[in-house]
């Protein structure tokens with residue numbers, strides 16, 4: 025669609041202009057710093073930062089109706105810079121010129137309603153939002169599009185020259201970082217640090233394929249994170265972990281899309297997502313809060329953060345009902361199939377505490393909840409979902425298992441509608457499915473396959489069949505006919521087929 029075909033009243037708003045005044049604000053001491061330099065922590069007290077727009081209130085001058093039309097018409101335009109997360113430019117990066125935006129196809133992921141069987145089993149109407157359908161197959165692309173576009177902007181402005189982008193990762197951050205950095209090759213190079221043997225083969229192949237320098241480090245993610253922090257404190261590198269507040273701005277797009285997917289009606293909606301380093305839940309709360317403040321949505325949806333029993337520091341923190349008595353205690357994690365969320369000391373914990381307070385205060389009641397789930401439930405729900413039309417990863421299974429726990433605990437009731445985050449594509453974590461199907465889970469996972477949903481391939485090789493085709497050596501004539509009939513017979517027998 026071209027601009028001239030949009031209604032006259034909306035046209036002036038559709039191409040965003042560079043507006044606003046963004047600053048980093050420290051969550052510890054409140055210090056504000058300019059965004060011309062890349063900052064990850066407060067120069068004064070070392071706390072984490074969030075990015076705020078000092079002129080945010082200007083957006084209130086536009087009516088709810090007009091905003092909704094702006095996003096709906098913008099969605100139909102064919103301008104690449106506005107096709108991804110920057111469709112919500114005014115909220116994600118109002119200072120960004122369109123020619124600095126790096127768009128690789130991220131965002132606007134499908135929302136797929138579960139079938140009747142699954143809704144019945146879960147006891148609630150729900151949808152998966154498939155963030156595995158992002159370019160590097162996880163939601164991390166949303167944040168990376170924002171962080172890399174911003175670096176691109178700094179390069180264009182001459183504030184930065186060559187950049188070495190670096191991150192620690194449970195797998196998906198490095199895939200996204202390497203992909204987005206590679207688009208700006210050779211001015212931006214990337215290096216990623218992964219915990220040795222703690223990422224899947226698919227996840228390892230991704231940054232390698234994108235040309236990043238890949239380092240494997242003994243230990244778990246929390247150890248890699250400490251090394252990356254030391255590197256970024258001492259050397260001139262651009263940190264792409266979610267400590268980088270630009271990542272969070274991009275990930276807010278998940279909330280804006282959900283609002284738009286449901287015609288901006290958040291009444292009775294529940295958003296369920298897994299928590300690892302807690303960047304995503306921070307961004308999702310932040311996004312809904314912004315839309316709510318401007319009046320684009322009239323209700324804040326319920327938020328349910330889910331963790332595995334093997335890595336549940338955020339859940340444990342909120343077990344204490346009295347906010348004054350809560351104390352955050354980092355934990356040592358155990359093996360989890362929700363491997364990207366296997367984090368004992370989430371970097372964004374101070375942000376979560378800050379935003380949860382704000383979210384509940386703005387709603388005048390508790391709207392944020394935390395649950396934990398056993399490893400067994402994660403695998404069982406993932407596999408069941410995928411046997412019913414979905415492409416959920418283990419973290420999608422974790423979210424769904426969390427929704428079921430929330431239903432059982434009365435945190436949500438059956439009249440609500442849940443949007444469940446499948447944060448990555450099933451294929452990235454197919455190794456866990458294989459362990460389940462082959463009954464090969466190491467004992468520390470505490471997972472026993474449910475025989476009802478185990479599935480394995482069956483080789484058809486009748487003993488009486490002397491000749492079978494091979495590459496470059498096809499069968500002919502009688503041999504071919506015999507091959508086809510014997511193989512068909514065997515299959516028909518197993519499937520108990522009846523003759524027509």
Ligand SMILES: *Cc1c(COP(=O)(O)O)cnc(C)c1O
Nearest residue numbers: 196300301302303304364447448
């Ligand atoms: C990173 C990641 C998470 C955890 O998100 P956080 O922002 O670290 O809480 C969950 N699922 C997948 C697939 C991820 O890649």
Ligand SMILES: [Zn+2]
Nearest residue numbers: 050053066069
């Ligand atoms: Zn500070």
